[in-house]
Amino acid sequence: EPELYFKEPEELLQVLTELEEQNLTLVQYSQDVDENLEDVNKREKLIQDKINSNIEFLLKHKKMLKASCEREEEKAAELELRSRLFSFGEFQSDTQEKLIDSLSKKINQVYRVCIGDADVGSLNPVQKLVKVESRLVELSDLIESMPKENVEAIERIKQKERRQKLREEKMKEKQKHQEERLRAALERAVAQPKKKLGRRLVYRSKPPSGNKHELLLVKDTRTKSLEDEYFFT
Known part of the structure; x- marks a missing residue:
């Protein structure tokens, strides 16, 4: 089963x-x-x-x-x-010192713009240049990491700001030039007139020309010759 x-x-x-x-x-x-x-x-x-x-x-x-x-x-x-x-x-000592001082001033200006006023007096020019270069590398890396559209927009804004600054500087320079001209004109208007010293210049006539005298002398000679010919011939 x-x-x-x-x-x-x-x-x-x-x-x-x-x-x-x-x-x-x-x-x-x-x-x-x-x-x-x-x-x-x-x-x-x-x-x-x-x-x-x-x-x-x-x-x-x-x-x-x-x-x-x-x-x-x-x-x-x-x-x-x-x-x-x-x-x-190649360069004299005075020229070298002037060149070094000029380079140091330029380096300080660039350092203040890129880094700031910190450690300006405590660092030598080479150390300042190293820090400036490091900062530039950081900014370059940051720009590379940013989108291209944002970078182009920022560049357009900066260019606009530079053009505006240039126009303002030109206007200031033009205004300064106008103010200087106006100040010079006011000084001339306010200044006392200068008194002329010495005798006053008088216009003199031109001396008689020698050609006219010669012409009269020739004419008298011809007249005398004609008279001699008339009376003695």
Whole structure:
């Protein structure tokens, strides 16, 4: 007699219920795996994008550093040439001192504009130039990281400000010139007239021409000749 696996109908229902629960569990697990896989793919994409961005930034930074090195080499060559000129006596000591003072003043002006008034008196010109260069590199990196549209908009604003400043300077210069002319005119009007010293110049007539005298002399000579010819011939 064959063996029966189920003696009661409820047992079959219980087995089906258990299988259904297992199936639901597997479906839920599959969904969780899919979600985890999607999250992993997103994280992988973000990491890859970040790596690509870092690589691009490093390449740009490398290019900028290379350009900075080239500029530094050019500056070093120029400074070496100047030092040789100084050491060879191309410039006199007074000229050297004046040139160094002028360069120091220019460096201080640039330092105040780029960095500020801090440490102006405590740093030597070379240290100031190093800080200015570092600041310029930072600003250059910042400009490179900004969107191109924003940079162009800022450049247009700066150009407009420079043109406005130039117009104002021209107007001030023109106004100053007009004020100087007006002040000079007022000074001339207020000043006492200068009294002329010495005799007053009198117009003199021109002396008689010598040609007229010669003409009269020739005429008298001809008249006398005619009279002599009439009376003595």
